[in-house]
Amino acid sequence: MQPSPLLAEDAVVDRSPPPSHDGCRNPDAGSSDGTGALLLVLGYLRLPELLTFQRVSRLFRDAVAGDGLLWRRVTVQRPLSGRLTDDALLRITSRAEGKLESLALMDCWKITDDGLMQVVDRNPSITKLHVPGCTFLTANGIVRIVQRLYERKGNMKSLQIHVYGIHKLIISFYLWTTLVVSMKTVLLVCVQTGLGFTLVVFKQDPVET
Amino acid sequence: MSEGTKEPDGGEEKVVLKTHDGQEFTVDMATANQSGTLKNLLSEVGSSSNNPQVIPLPSSITSRVLGKVVEYCQRHAAGGGRRGGMQALEQFDEELVELDKDMLLDVTYAAAFLDVPRLLDLTSQAVADAIKNMSVEEVRHYFGVVSDFTEEEEKVIRSECPWAFE
Numbered sequence: 508m509q510p511s512p513l514l515a516e517d518a519v520v521d522r523s524p525p526p527s528h529d530g531c532r533n534p535d536a537g538s539s540d541g542t543g544a545l546l547l548v549l550g551y552l553r554l555p556e557l558l559t560f561q562r563v564s565r566l567f568r569d570a571v572a573g574d575g576l577l578w579r580r581v582t583v584q585r586p587l588s589g590r591l592t593d594d595a596l597l598r599i600t601s602r603a604e605g606k607l608e609s610l611a612l613m614d615c616w617k618i619t620d621d622g623l624m625q626v627v628d629r630n631p632s633i634t635k636l637h638v639p640g641c642t643f644l645t646a647n648g649i650v651r652i653v654q655r656l657y658e659r660k661g662n663m664k665s666l667q668i669h670v671y672g673i674h675k676l677i678i679s680f681y682l683w684t685t686l687v688v689s690m691k692t693v694l695l696v697c698v699q700t701g702l703g704f705t706l707v708v709f710k711q712d713p714v715e716t
Numbered sequence: 717m718s719e720g721t722k723e724p725d726g727g728e729e730k731v732v733l734k735t736h737d738g739q740e741f742t743v744d745m746a747t748a749n750q751s752g753t754l755k756n757l758l759s760e761v762g763s764s765s766n767n768p769q770v771i772p773l774p775s776s777i778t779s780r781v782l783g784k785v786v787e788y789c790q791r792h793a794a795g796g797g798r799r800g801g802m803q804a805l806e807q808f809d810e811e812l813v814e815l816d817k818d819m820l821l822d823v824t825y826a827a828a829f830l831d832v833p834r835l836l837d838l839t840s841q842a843v844a845d846a847i848k849n850m851s852v853e854e855v856r857h858y859f860g861v862v863s864d865f866t867e868e869e870e871k872v873i874r875s876e877c878p879w880a881f882e
Contacts, residue, residue: 544824544843545859547836551844558880562852562873564861590879598877 546570549577554599555587578602580609588614588640593622600626607633614640620648627652631659637667730768731758733786739779741786742768750789752831777829781822788812788835813842817858820846 549570552560557577560567571577581600583591596618600607607630612618618641627633633656638644649666656663731748733741748754754771761769773782791808815823820842827836847858856862865873 544821544828544840547824547828548840548843551840553844553848555849555880556844556847556855558877559850559852559855561876562881563855563859563863565864565869566861567855567859568873587880590882592879595877595879 549574552577554581554583572602575602575604575606578604579606581607582609582611582613583615584613588612589616591615592617593619593625596622597625600630603630605630605632609633609635611635611637612641613637616640616642619643620645620651623648624652624655627655631656632662634662635665636663637665639667732768732770733782734770734772735777735779735782736773736775737779739782740770741779741782743786743790744793746793747786747789750792750832751785752833754830774829776822777826778822781819781826784812784815784819784823785826785830785832785835789832792834809838813838815842817846821859 545567549557549560557571560571562568578599581603583596583599591612596612596615600610607626610626610630610633615638618638620643623638623641623644627636636652638649653663653666729745730742731745731754733743733748733754735741745758748758757771758769777785788809791805795805813820813823820839824836824839824843827833827839847855850858863870
């Protein structure tokens with residue numbers, strides 16, 4: 508009995524994070540050179556490794572470039588944070604082909620309201636936007652972005668931003684009320700951190716409207 | 717691994733996994749069912765203790781690799797209820813994937829082939845952790861590949877996201 512025929516197609520399903528294999532593996536390949544495992548681990552890589560993979564070889568480059576799923580959740584952390592410009596962000600997020608779901612920019616202090624708005628405009632299905640430590644962003648900019656998503660029938664579920672100081676907290680009162688309206692059912696949590704306040708906003712119930 | 721090669725005891729259903737290098741692993745059904753692939757297969761053909769089904773495996777799954785997979789499946793078939801609960805199980809998982817590079821890649825591959833999702837999750841994460849912060853050259857070395865880019869392609873690639881490689 509040969510088990511192989513039934514294996515190639517459905518060998519790996521139902522796991523998260525979203526895997527990137529789609530039946531293109533050869534059951535008898537892989538052991539010798541390690542590239543058989545390549546496609547399996549792609550879904551586990553962080554942004555820096557994905558970018559590195561693009562420079563490894565044609566196979567690696569094509570595997571990464573050919574899988575839009577890999578780019579639907581983007582997290583930029585140190586040490587890349589400080590180097591990320593609006594333009595670079597736009598290029599990276601364009602790989603999701605308009606289907607970006609989650610964007611987490613940690614301490615990306617070069618990112619501007621306009622830069623983020625461009626990304627959101629091209630990816631209206633964003634449900635999670637975390638921008639703690641993105642000090643160039645303004646509260647008003649965030650409000651505009653959330654409103655824009657609302658107008659475009661977006662379904663934002665989770666938003667995290669930092670709010671600095673008293674002055675910003677007054678602005679953020681406006682921000683809060685706008686968010687409550689724009690996101691409908693929301694749960695607001697204000698968390699004090701070493702850097703100031705992190706406003707954590709969850710959409711409590713992803714009700715279809 | 718040693719448990720997997722024991723003789724079947726009692727009338728419990730068993731199945732024999734045969735590697736390309738000729739080793740046989742006799743496992744009980746609860747262990748085999750940890751693998752989606754074997755579960756599917758056995759639901760169609762069945763197996764018994766007197767006449768256990770022999771399932772040949774592809775050459776990429778050596779006996780050493782299969783030993784690891786069987787070890788995982790046996791432990792998880794027993795579940796968290798035995799041997800110190802979930803915490804012990806988690807520790808077992810952690811220690812299981814402390815493997816050298818080649819073994820890790822091979823077990824990853826075997827976990828995919830045999831459809832053992834949680835093991836695949838463990839090993840894939842371990843690979844991802846291992847290559848964290850590696851340079852391009854280090855990744856090539858890790859996976860045993862060489863650059864096959866033309867000069868032209870190399871130029872294009874270097875122009876992409878140069879900020880990430882400063």
